[in-house]
Amino acid sequence: MTNGSGASQQRPARGPGNRRSQPQPRDKRPNEKSTHRDQRNDRGPREPSQPRGPRIPDGVDPAELDPSVINELRTLPEDMRDRVGCLLVAAEWALEDDEPESALEFTKEAKRLAGRVASVREAHGITSYRNARYADALSEFRAVRRMTGDDSFIPMVADCERGLGRPERALDVLKGFRPSDPAVKIEAIIVGAGARGDAGQHEAALVMLDVPELVNGPDTAERLRLRYAYAATLQALERHDEADQWFATVAREDVDGLTDAHTRTTA
Template sequence: MKTLSKDNAENVARHLAMAARLIDEDPALAHEHALAASRSAGRVGVVRETVAITAYAVGDFALALRELRTHRRITGSDDQVPLIVDSERGVGKPDRALEEGRAVDRSKLSVPVRVQLAIAMSGARLDLGETERALQELDIPEADPDRAFEWSPALFSARAAVLEELGRDAEAAEWERRAQIAADALDAAAGVADREVIVVEEIELIDDEGGVDVASGVIPTEDLGLDDIEDLGDTSTSADDADVTDADADAVSAGAVDVDEADADSDASTESSAPDEDAR
């Protein structure tokens, strides 16, 4: 197995760090950094993943698909299947998007990835004009309006959008309101220690399984970090190789956050609390 030299590894790490930093404010420049990293470490999974994510962000869905499939082949991970589904939608193939989503064993996906996949599958149904079925795709346990995780704003907003398409305006407005409450709570909780809790009232925000807050196109910049880049090997596969293997995704434990609708826009108080052990 070919190993990256120290200089190359450091160079790749710098480019990946810049891609992660710039993905929201300047996706095109983030993509340039990802491509630069791929020139030095094109057969490393996290590099191909980063190229895919930044390609998606700049609207190059064909490149995103190619890179995502290569990443899946290298790593054996289905963590980016929601982005594969959305990229298929991006190239105008909602039927193929649904096939990709149905091909994975959802029981082997982490909760955040399952939620992202539900949102992407719902979007594909909308593309096909299957509005009722788009709503059914979002009928998952994580859509509990009284308990919100980090992925809840996107999930609630997706549900609101489908309900609006169905002409159910009152329900749509309620889900959009809850999405805003959850988003405000997450903003208020940013930086709070794992065992601290922000108390308000209506929605309990628990982050014991981790999550990725995405909006109808899964761009988890947290995934752009490096693990031991100096030791990453050259596990070669072709960029056109689209073989699929399944892999379990581990859930990540984090702290609990309670949110009060009435005080969502005011200062929140903090107090100590043990992590929620609720298993989904």
Template sequence: MSERFSRDRNRNSDSGRPHRERGERGGRDDRRGQGRRDDQGARGERDRYSRDDRRDGGPRAEGARRGEGGRRPERSDRRGDRREGGRYDDRRHSQRAGAERDGQRRSAPQRSGFREERLNKRLSEPDLPGDIDVEDLDPMVRQDLKVLSKDNAEAVAKHMIMAATLMADDPQLALRHARAAKDRAGRVAVARETNGIAAYHAGEWKEALAELRAARRMSGGPGLMAVMADCERGLGRPQKAIELGRSEEARELDEEGRIELAIVVAGARLDMDQAESAVVTLQRMNPSLTSTGQAQARLSYAYGDALAAAGRKDEAKEWFAHADAIDEDEQLDAADRLGELG
């Protein structure tokens, strides 16, 4: 199953996937060294899907119907009305649905056709295999889903599992599952985050950016910034990616998150034909030829890519060689890049 829902999920990390997977080719549009990452973590807030179950037409316009002169009819079986000395109290129950307050009435929260639209979306959801075990989902994510009804939470969990499972091999189907989860749990941050990550993998940059922004508004924190910046690049707005790298929130990222964001910002500089600026951006992350770990492998690869773009071939070869040596997960094509440089 995808790392996105691993049990060691960190709420605000920007841990990444490979920036360029082995065997992929292409020019600068491939954003070498800047590939997709599976951001982790976001907390949910309470889901209010129960509002969707309100009956058509919204709350009653008058609360409790009144007789002539605005006075309620004196009926002994009316529940909730108070009697004083055998007569009904004229005080209004201001908290009743539809009751007037300060000269205004509450309006119905449902828009026309909402129930039909929701039903149609659920009918068009992708099929779920019968052998999915919701226990495979991260316990923290399952906890977020407890604000939903039991049946709905189970369906959302299964769609999220399928989205994570299919993200690498079939990103379009993964996105359909992620959208189904979002449609069922739109007020749960982790569902919006899942939709955003799946849209990112499917190349739907605008949708990805909108969903990730929504997830961040719900959960707070500086997470997801690297993916959001890469979405800005995908939309042809590298300057926006650079601005995210300069934001106050960027300073709140952990070390790995800062590396991921710096790699994307350097890629944005390359998009703008500013190779030397890309080199400087990555130098701020203090790349080292004695470093280890997958995050450092990605940093070394991106640094080599920027050096190559700046015409500093010998230095680039040194960093590609180091990236290849410490790429324990074999996610990078550093060896191929070395071959290209001769």
């Protein structure tokens, strides 16, 4: 998946006050056949209808999407393809601007328009997750997995179970999961350790986090988060001196401000 929102335009509810003119008895109809046509002509040109859903910011270009997503959207009619693509890019922009609620509105509308496209469901799952709507996110990630067979969402599925207060179920989700992607592997380790911590099993969580990637390998956002989780687990075990050293390491390496490590030391 690669801000402001307007009110949705809704169709008038069907009811007595919104019905079209009822058929009149024959003897009460106007004699002039052109009356209704003349009345229509007097109304002037119609205002162009606005698209339903949130207003997309100026400058949004669906070409910014990942090529694989663009390819998926080609299954849609052209006008809908452009609209959905713009909604997905707008959602990305909103997440980058730390506006997860706006991002959720964009992906909700994208799902309404193209709910059978896996990348759209993925995007809605991510924005639901970012809004702590874990049950909704869980449903979307499961749908994506059914549609694509992609297992890379399993760590997020497990983390949704954690968010719903079900650490044991989160561990069951991760059982036997052996991803080949190094980033997904680290994500699974962090989520699994978090589930252990949720269950009060901090020693077991520390063992899970003590992997070679903790000290070896490239400096990636995933390794930074792994080190942060390790420091937080040490702190939960009241091993404060060790925790402070790890938090200091993370704070020094976290040039993009991805964590709050600089606020976590006890010294």
